[in-house]
Amino acid sequence: MEIVRNPESTTVGRDDSSRAAPDHLAVAASKLVVQGVSKTFRGEGQSVSAIGDASLHVKAGEFVSLIGPSGCGKSTLLYMIAGFVKPDAGSITFDGKAVQGPGVERGIVFQEYALFPWRTVLGNILYGLQLRPEMSATTRTETARKAIDAVGLAGFEQHYPRQLSGGMKQRVAIARTLACRPDLLLLDEPYGALDALTREDMQDQLLEIWRATGQTIIMVTHDVTEAVYLSRRVVVMSARPSRTKHDVLIDIPREGTRDEIMSTRRFIELQTQVRQLVHEEARMAKPGGVR
Ligand SMILES: Nc1ncnc2c1ncn2[C@@H]1O[C@H](COP(=O)(O)OP(=O)(O)OP(=O)(O)O)[C@@H](O)[C@H]1O
Ligand SMILES: [Mg+2]
Known part of the structure; x- marks a missing residue:
């Protein structure tokens, strides 16, 4: 090319x-x-x-x-x-x-966090790790816990996004993507x-x-x-x-x-x-x- x-x-x-x-x-x-x-972007009548x-x-x-x-x-x-x-x-x-x-x-952390509201912190990160089917369930949980630790959210594993501040939600989103090691x-x-x-x-x-x-x-x-x-x-x-x-x-x-x-x-x-x-x-x- x-x-x-x-x-x-x-x-x-x-x-x-x-x-x-x-x-x-x-x-x-x-x-x-x-x-x-x-x-x-083409919409109805107007395009950007x-x-x-x-x-x-x-x-x-x-x-x-x-x-x-x-x-x-x-x-x-x-x-x-x-x-x-x-x-x-x-x-x-x-x-x-x-x-x-x-x-x-190619892993992305979205500007608006894009967390699943019905999943806990751990659940959100484990969801991301489904993209890594080669990992065993135990390794996924270990990896998720390490990622939670790395962003300073240990102790919040079972919290839902609505129970977190904006900054904490953003850290969950970062942990979710980092855990997958893209x-x-x-x-x-x-x-x-x-x-x-x-x-x-x-x-x-x-x-x-x-x-x-x-x-x-x-x-x-x-x-x-x-x-x-x-x-x-x-x-x-x-x-x-x-x-x-x-x-x-x-x-x-x-x-x-x-x-x-x-x-x-x-x-x-x-x-x-x-x-x-x-x-x-x-x-x-x-x-x-x-x-
Ligand atoms: N799905 C969409 N449909 C229509 N217009 C869109 C869509 N996505 C983005 N745009 C428009 O495209 C332009 C670029 O948007 P984008 O979100 O990429 O900008 P940005 O540089 O990330 O802005 P910011 O710094 O505010 O986050 C904007 O004018 C936005 O309104
Ligand atoms: Mg933007």
């Missing part, structure tokens, strides 16, 4: 060795290839052109964040990668195979409903999980600091009909504590750069803004 790069997309950042590789190597190394994808032209190459083990104005199609793009929504044009391949529907290798983890604003402290804890936990499992992660977020802290690349989308417009390499130092990393010059530079790109897109999205 040939890569057709979006001529208007920009790449920002230093030491981007992946981009220096010939295109055929870039494709060979990509686990996920989203190429020239578009999507228009959500995504105009999205292209994204993600290598095995990469952590990429998607950021962009509200309503620009970030969730739609994740749903397409997960296989729940079909693009109108373009292609999506995962491990060299065209994505034609949902699959256990190759590709798709996270749609996973920490949006969490208080600041829990959010920081969960971010650091995600980094640990990512380092330990080598999973490939794509995360949608509105939080520039979160995107820069967690990911290796930040892709900035334009307003509707959106394009994957900027691709920023996050070459920050990774050693040290959260506070040490966040106070490095490079971190602050990149944070400012991404914030400016996002603001620019949001400005252009306003009526009268030049696209």
Whole structure:
């Protein structure tokens, strides 16, 4: 397959060795290839052109964040990668195979949690684990309990979603997807409903999980600091009909504590750069803004 790069997309950042590789190597190394994808939702009498032209190459083990104005199609793009929504044009391949529907290798945490109200915390997570028929019932329960522990919900196994706060529900949704150990983890604003402290804890936990499992992660977020802290690349989308417009390499130092990393010059530079790109897109999205 040939890569057709979006001529208007920009790449920002230093030491981007992946981009220096010939295109055929870039494709060979990509686990996920989203190429020239578009999507228009057609309703009665009106249609919404959500995504105009999205292209994204993600290598095995990469952590990429998607950021962009509200309503620009970030969730739609994740749903397409997960296989729940079909693009109108373009292609999506995962491990060299065209994505034609949902699959256990691509796990998603939905923006709205999507828990089953009639199942307990444990029941919700065990439901997700049905996607892993190779596991015995005992292993599934053990795996589910570990996942519950990992998100700090031990003791709440028998609670129903209605008995949990928004942040706790979100943590159950995260645990349900993590427990299945998907190759590709798709996270749609996973920490949006969490208080600041829990959010920081969960971010650091995600980094640990990512380092330990080598999973490939794509995360949608509105939080520039979160995107820069967690990911290796930040892709900035334009307003509707959106394009994957900027691709920023996050070459920050990774050693040290959260506070040490966040106070490095490079971190602050990149944070400012991404914030400016996002603001620019949001400005252009306003009526009268030049696209
Ligand atoms: N099933 C649908 N039918 C009709 N329109 C839809 C549908 N899903 C999404 N849209 C529209 O497509 C556009 C993109 O929606 P999407 O939810 O992907 O945006 P988003 O970038 O995730 O927004 P946010 O940051 O607010 O979560 C919006 O204008 C939305 O109204
Ligand atoms: Mg969304």
